[in-house]
Amino acid sequence: MTAEWKKDALVLGIESSCDETAASVVRGGREVLSNVIYSQIDLHTLYGGVVPEIASRKHIEKINQVIRQALAEAQITLSDLDGIAVTYGPGLVGALLVGVAEAKAIAYASDLPLVGVHHIEGHICANYIEHPDLEPPFLCLVASGGHSHLVMVRDYGSYEIIARTHDDAAGEAFDKVARAIGLGYPGGPKIDRAAREGDSHAIEFPRGKVEGSPYDFSFSGLKSAVLNYLNGCRMKGEDFSQADVAASFQKAVVDVLTEHSVEAARDLGVKTFAIAGGVASNSWLRSALQEACDREGIRFVHPSPVYCTDNAAMIGVAGYYEFRAGYRSGTDLNAVPGLKIGEKQGVFIPGKNA
Ligand code: KG4
Ligand code: ZN
Numbered sequence: 001m002t003a004e005w006k007k008d009a010l011v012l013g014i015e016s017s018c019d020e021t022a023a024s025v026v027r028g029g030r031e032v033l034s035n036v037i038y039s040q041i042d043l044h045t046l047y048g049g050v051v052p053e054i055a056s057r058k059h060i061e062k063i064n065q066v067i068r069q070a071l072a073e074a075q076i077t078l079s080d081l082d083g084i085a086v087t088y089g090p091g092l093v094g095a096l097l098v099g100v101a102e103a104k105a106i107a108y109a110s111d112l113p114l115v116g117v118h119h120i121e122g123h124i125c126a127n128y129i130e131h132p133d134l135e136p137p138f139l140c141l142v143a144s145g146g147h148s149h150l151v152m153v154r155d156y157g158s159y160e161i162i163a164r165t166h167d168d169a170a171g172e173a174f175d176k177v178a179r180a181i182g183l184g185y186p187g188g189p190k191i192d193r194a195a196r197e198g199d200s201h202a203i204e205f206p207r208g209k210v211e212g213s214p215y216d217f218s219f220s221g222l223k224s225a226v227l228n229y230l231n232g233c234r235m236k237g238e239d240f241s242q243a244d245v246a247a248s249f250q251k252a253v254v255d256v257l258t259e260h261s262v263e264a265a266r267d268l269g270v271k272t273f274a275i276a277g278g279v280a281s282n283s284w285l286r287s288a289l290q291e292a293c294d295r296e297g298i299r300f301v302h303p304s305p306v307y308c309t310d311n312a313a314m315i316g317v318a319g320y321y322e323f324r325a326g327y328r329s330g331t332d333l334n335a336v337p338g339l340k341i342g343e344k345q346g347v348f349i350p351g352k353n354a
Contacts, residue, residue: 222252
């Protein structure tokens, strides 16, 4: 821990990796003083998914406003801050660059330390916000639009991937199936809602397995099975029930995510299990994991839905722990669209590996 890093340090988090422009002020790595999110969802809904260039243009338009609001709601000014944390990957390069350039400009002009944060590590750190007593080690299921991973959090900033998807991410499967059954974008919340009216046993969809990697995920077979089912209905001139397909598909995803998570948690002997990412706000997944963890005697923690989907509070939290460990970024910090979990590019400990 660097001597100058205060326990109650104020960090401004900035997030712009996809279609949310967000800024947040976090105190002491746990207390969220403000959490401002400008969602571009309505804009992208017109096109059935995120259009990268439109996302970048909207970020540039909104980012100053969102940061100003985050500071105002936290009742502070830039001079009260101790550091700035920004998502620098993974994500859409043009979108990431807006946040990175903004963070660098503020850090330079205000003479504040800067640190680049991994978006997915941020999602995992969202669990610290509402569980003040949560400390590593714990196992975390990360399920978002681009990731489906089981990650062992060994310590603050120390991550080991236990399982990954071999094809689609869980969120991606939700989005593709939603589009196929006419629910549109964003798929996850719409399937979650439609499934409440449906029968999850109406259609028997496959539960993907990966030969030789018992914890890994595969969702492409499930997605194809849904598409085949819909084609079959069309060819027979039959209607299909949107709610039944949504419920049967969601049940298949939830079953696999829950089973693999609990198996890994049991085998690794973990006492605490967490979830993160947009799919972690899924109502069936949360209750299935709660039940399974209760059965196994494992503590189950999860962020509120607002901290599951993209936000900047999670970046402020992750940034706090990066700062505390001594990490800093310079004015050469760049966006890294394909950044891997645990990897650092342009984030270093001064005097050590700079
Ligand atoms: O974490 P996130 O906001 O952005 C990424 O980092 O990708 O996750 C977005 C993903 C989308 O695929 C969206 O459909 C999914 O999370 N999602 C959900 C729900 N809410 C969002 N999936 C299932 N059920 C939900 N309630
Ligand atoms: Zn995300």
